[in-house]
Structure formats: structure tokens, C-alpha cells
Amino acid sequence: MKKHLKNPKALARNLRLRLGVIGCGAIGSRIARSVSKELKGIFTLSALYDIDLVRAKGLAATIRHPASVVSSIDDLIDHADVIVEAVNSTAAGTIVKKSLLAGKTVLAMSVGRLLEHATLFPLARKSSGKLLLPSGAVAGLDALKAASSAGITKLTLTSSKPPAGFSGNAYIIEKGIDLDALKKDTILFEGSVEDAVRYFPQNINVAAAVALAAGPYAVLRVRIMVSPSARCNSHEIFAEGPFGSITTRTDNTVCPDNPKTSYLAVLSGIQTLKGFAGNIRVGT
Numbered sequence: 579m580k581k582h583l584k585n586p587k588a589l590a591r592n593l594r595l596r597l598g599v600i601g602c603g604a605i606g607s608r609i610a611r612s613v614s615k616e617l618k619g620i621f622t623l624s625a626l627y628d629i630d631l632v633r634a635k636g637l638a639a640t641i642r643h644p645a646s647v648v649s650s651i652d653d654l655i656d657h658a659d660v661i662v663e664a665v666n667s668t669a670a671g672t673i674v675k676k677s678l679l680a681g682k683t684v685l686a687m688s689v690g691r692l693l694e695h696a697t698l699f700p701l702a703r704k705s706s707g708k709l710l711l712p713s714g715a716v717a718g719l720d721a722l723k724a725a726s727s728a729g730i731t732k733l734t735l736t737s738s739k740p741p742a743g744f745s746g747n748a749y750i751i752e753k754g755i756d757l758d759a760l761k762k763d764t765i766l767f768e769g770s771v772e773d774a775v776r777y778f779p780q781n782i783n784v785a786a787a788v789a790l791a792a793g794p795y796a797v798l799r800v801r802i803m804v805s806p807s808a809r810c811n812s813h814e815i816f817a818e819g820p821f822g823s824i825t826t827r828t829d830n831t832v833c834p835d836n837p838k839t840s841y842l843a844v845l846s847g848i849q850t851l852k853g854f855a856g857n858i859r860v861g862t
């Protein structure tokens with residue numbers, strides 16, 4: 579008889595979902611640590627992968643029951659029931675696609691990048707896996723989702739960050755904007771969500787999440803600002819329609835490991851994993 583059938587603890591261990599993390603940077607590392615501690619009753623951290631293998635190995639070394647460090651995206655998907663995508667590159671779309679084609683559930687942190695892959699959403703609808711998109715660094719998606727069935731006639735998002743949050747951005751470099759020379763709050767961009775995610779792919783996951791929550795009929799206007807005096811990343815949503823109006827403001831502490839990432843985004847990813855596995859769901 580297999581060992582786990584005799585031993586209830588081993589049986590419980592075997593019933594846990596295997597979770598693998600792709601991208602062991604600021605978000606992936608914190609989610610992996612949380613899975614191996616507070617979420618260990620639900621998931622087994624089975625595998626880690628990063629294009630920078632030293633990073634994946636370094637993370638594994640800090641975890642009590644280390645997961646296997648694998649050497650490709652395909653390998654990781656084979657080793658997991660639930661995949662966490664937390665990469666800072668165009669591979670995000672490929673990871674989501676491969677996970678869904680394999681019938682796995684995937685938590686995608688790079689929500690902005692997914693908008694460029696229109697085929698992923700029909701694929702997710704017919705996959706036996708699930709596509710989980712966390713609210714990330716913004717409050718109010720619950721209300722937007724509810725409001726979308728009555729119609730949202732006006733929708734704006736204003737995102738504001740300190741200069742460090744935009745360093746290395748190709749759009750800003752091309753426009754010749756010297757972030758360090760700015761003395762007051764300055765609008766860097768105003769336009770559609772599609773253009774916002776194209777020009778600010780590492781900063782604007784929030785815009786993509788807002789657009790997806792508000793649904794296809796709401797027209798989202800995005801404004802991106804740099805604020806030299808700001809200490810945190812802020813997002814303001816304004817929505818109007820037959821339901822009334824919604825105003826939210828979220829002031830995010832910056833993640834210590836990556837100034838482009840808000841700490842709330844990490845917490846939101848962890849909470850989405852808890853919600854996926856739990857029987858009680860609070861909020862829309």
C-alpha cells in the first residue's frame with residue numbers, strides 16, 4: 579500500500595495542489611515564500627523557474643522545504659497544477675497560453691501584457707484550466723464589475739508614481755523627458771488603455787485590470803503622471819453611470835525589492851490564490 583494511504587498527514591499532503599512560480603523577482607519570490615508558509619495547507623510549492631537560474635536557485639535556498647528548480651517554462655507547467663506568472667517580459671503571454679492549453683490554472687500578474695494577446699481570453703473560456711487576474715495595486719474592481727452590467731458611461735484612471743517608478747521607460751527616453759529635472763507633478767501620457775499598456779508595459783497593469791473589470795462597453799481614459807514629491811504609487815478611479823458614481827484612491831507602498839511594483843499587488847496575488855482554493859468568497 580502506498581505510504582500516503584496509511585498516513586493521514588501524508589494523504590493531506592498529497593491532496594494539496596502543486597503550485598509553480600515562473601519569474602522569481604519581487605512578486606514571484608514573495609508569493610513563493612507565502613505559499614511555503616501561510617498557504618502551505620492548500621498548496622505545495624512544487625517548482626520554481628526563472629530565466630536567470632541563479633535567481634531561482636537563490637530563492638529555493640531561502641525556502642524551508644525547497645521546490646525543484648526547473649530549466650524551462652514547459653518543465654514548470656508539467657510540475658504544477660497552478661502556475662504563477664510573475665515575469666517582467668513578453669514571455670507572460672506564452673506562459674498563460676501554454677498553461678491554459680495544458681488545462682492548468684494560471685495566476686497572471688502581468689495583466690497589462692495580456693491585453694496584447696486577444697486570443698488568450700477565448701482560450702481561457704474553453705480551457706479546463708482557469709485564468710486568474712488579481713486586482714493588483716488598485717481598489718474598486720469589485721464595484722466596477724457590478725456596475726458594468728448597468729453600463730459605465732464615464733471611466734477614468736489617473737496613475738501617479740515617483741520618478742524611480744519610470745526609470746528606463748523607452749517612451750519617456752524617446753520623448754526626451756528628463757525625469758530628474760522635473761520639479762512638479764507632470765502628465766506623461768493621456769490616452770487609451772491599449773496605448774497606455776504599449777508605452778508603459780511594466781507600470782500599467784492596473785489600467786488593464788480596470789479595463790477588464792469594467793467590461794468591453796466602458797471606454798477607459800488613462801492618465802499617467804510623474805510626481806517628484808510622491809513617496810508612493812497612487813491610482814485614482816472615477817466611474818459614472820446609471821448606478822451612481824464611484825471614486826477610489828489607492829496609495830501604495832512601493833515594494834522594497836522593485837520600485838516599479840506596489841506591495842499591494844503582491845498581497846493581491848496571494849489573496850487571489852487563497853480565494854481560488856477557498857469555499858467562501860467575500861466581495862463581488
Ligand SMILES: NC(=O)c1ccc[n+]([C@@H]2O[C@H](COP(=O)([O-])OP(=O)(O)OC[C@H]3O[C@@H](n4cnc5c(N)ncnc54)[C@H](O)[C@@H]3O)[C@@H](O)[C@H]2O)c1
Nearest residue numbers: 601603604605629665666667669687688714715783839843
Ligand atoms: N497586476 C499588478 O497590479 C502588478 C503590479 C506590479 C507588477 N506587476 C507585473 O508583475 C510582473 C512581475 O513583477 P516583479 O516586480 O516581480 O518583476 P521583477 O523584475 O522583480 O522580476 C521579474 C522576474 O522575471 C524573470 N523573467 C523575465 N523573463 C523571464 C522568462 N522568459 N522566463 C522566466 N523568468 C523570466 C526575471 O529574470 C526576473 O527575475 C511584471 O510583469 C509586472 O509588470 C503586476
